[in-house]
Amino acid sequence: AQSVTQLGSHVSVSEGALVLLRCNYSSSVPPYLFWYVQYPNQGLQLLLKYTSAATLVKGINGFEAEFKKSETSFHLTKPSAHMSDAAEYFCAAQGAGMRFGAGTRLTVKP
């Protein structure tokens, strides 16, 4: 079954620093992968998705993710963190329904 694993339940960075949130998937078939963001007391909002058209995917708010088949990874990055990026981030895979990783809480220090 399609599944994703997020390494690190909590990541803390300084404002302006690189953000790296890790996601690995397990599947022998081309995956359909997504990153969502959840702000406090809100639903999930799509950041970006892998469409197989390009391995580097750009999303909203300056985030991007690179699909690496050799590493079965789809890590999320942002060159320079902003205070407003503090939220919980979820990697997800589409199979029979969309299934989510455990989530990574991003804290941004001033």
Added chain:
Amino acid sequence: DAGVIQSPRHEVTEMGQEVTLRCKPISGHNSLFWYRQTMMRGLELLIYFNNNVPIDDSGMPEDRFSAKMPNASFSTLKIQPSEPRDSAVYFCASSLLGQNSPRDTEAFFGQGTRLTVV
């Protein structure tokens, strides 16, 4: 479109009572998902409907939980009787996922219902 609409936003009920959560998906979407979010278990997929038909309900925790989708614009998740361990945020999501749509179709989420069972 107003997006996925869930009601109520907050529900507090006593143990043993019946609870009904409601969801209106985005118009035109053919798939609907119910999720439960807790600190301990994260986001769990409870049930997935396609064209109003339940496709996968393997995530429904117990017989106390039931979900229906009587038409394309409405779904309910019912818990009877409710227990304190059911306290969580319940999300509904909808999408255009289906046989003829690409698998990279994303799901759109409602704001969630925060359920507290005391």
